[in-house]
Amino acid sequence: MTGIIDYEAGNIRSVENALKRLGAEYILSGDPAVLSGCDRLLLPGVGEAGWAMSRLDENGLSDFIRNTDRPLLGICLGMQLLCSRSEEGDVECLGIFGTQVRHFRSALRHGSGLKVPQVGWNSIGGLKTGLFSGVDDGAYMYFVHSYFAGICEDTVAVTEYGLQFSSALRRGNFMGCQFHPEKSGDAGERILANFLKLP
C-alpha cells in the first residue's frame, strides 16, 4: 500500500490519477498513524515552501517523514522540502538531502535571458539508481519551478537550465524528483512504476 502524504498541496490529484493508471493501491492521509502502516510514501506538492513546511509541522508530519524507513519519493516541492533549507519563504526544511533550495533568479547570471519559472520539458542526464531503470539518459521530463536544488553527493539526475541542478536526489530510502513524473508522459510513468517496485 502506497501512502500519499496529504497536506493540502495542489497536485495530489494528479499523483492519485497516475497511481490509478498504474493500477497501484494507495491511501491519501495527513495522519502519521495511518501513514506509518504504508509500505511506501509519496510526498507531492505544488505550492509555497514556507506555507508547506508550516502545514507539515502543524500535523506532526515533519517528524514522521524524517524518521520513516520506508521508500519515500518527494515530487517537485515535495523534493525541495526534503532539502536542508529553502530560499522560498526563507524556511528550514526537512534536512534529508545535503543541499539547499535557491531561486533561479538569485543564481543565474544577470542577462542570461532565461525565463523564471522554468516551465516545460527539459532533459535529465547522468541518471543513477533503479528509479531510472528503463529510462533513457536524456529523456524529457516536465518541469515547473522557480526554485532548484543544487548539485550535491545525493544527486542522481542532472538537468541544465542556465546552470546545472539536481533534477533528482536520493539518500537511502529518501528520493526526490524536481520534475513531475506524473505529468511526464510514458517516461515519467515508468519512473513511478519503478518506485512502486522498490523493496
Place this chain on the structure above:
Amino acid sequence: MLTKRIIPCLDIKDGKTVKGINFLELKSVGDPVEMARAYSGQGADELVFLDISATIEGRKAFSALVERIAMNINIPFTVGGGISSVGDAAVLLRAGADKVSVNSAAVRNPSLISEMASRFGSQCVVVAIDAKNVNGDWLVTTHGGSRFSEKELFSWARQAESLGAGEILFTSMDHDGTCGGYACSAYRELSGMLDIPVIASGGAGNASHIVEVLSPSGGNADAALAASIFHYGDVRIPDLKKRLAEAGIPVRI
C-alpha cells in the same frame, strides 16, 4: 535544454469542444477527453481547456470534465474561463488541473493574482490577456473581447508579472480566428521585456506561422497555442515538431 512547447487549446462549452471564430460563431468539433488523449499521444507538450460556459450548470460540468481529463492524460494541462476567486481556482486544481488561467477577473481585481500566487505558487498562475490593436496601442479587452478595459497590454503584463503571474498567455483579438499568422512583433516585445514565459495565441493557420512565432528572430515566444489547425487536422503535431526541429528550434520529439 528546455524545449519550446506546442499547446492545443480546447474551448469547452457544455462539455463539448468548440472553436470560436473571432470568438463569435461556435462549432462543436469533438469530445474533449478523446481529443485530449489523441493530442497527448501525438506529442502535444501541454493542453489548455477554456470554459466558455456562462451558466452555473456549465461551470459544474466543466469541473467534472477536468476530473475526467486528469484521469485520462499524463501531460500537464491548464484550465481557465470564469475563474474569479482563489476558491474557484482551488476547485479546479483539486479536480486535477495543473495550472489555472485568469483573465477578466484579474483585470478587475489585480490582487487576485497575488492571492493565487501566494496560495498555490506562481507556477500555477497563468494570466491570460486578450488585447486589440487600436491605432498602434494594444488595448486589453475582457469578457471574450467584447469590452475594452483601461489597461494596455505591455504595462498590464508587467504588472501581472510583478504580482506573481507564472506565465502570460497573450491572445491578439485582431489575429484570433484569422489563420493569417500570429502577432509576432508584439510577442517579441513582450518576451524581451518579461522574465516569465510567454505563450502566443491567436492566428495560427499553418506550421510556418508556428515556426515564426517561436523562432528567436520572429516572435521568440516560449510556447505556441493553437486550436482549429489542430482540431481540423490541417497541421499534425508530429509533422509540426519535425518542421520546428529542422528550423533549429528545440522541441521534444
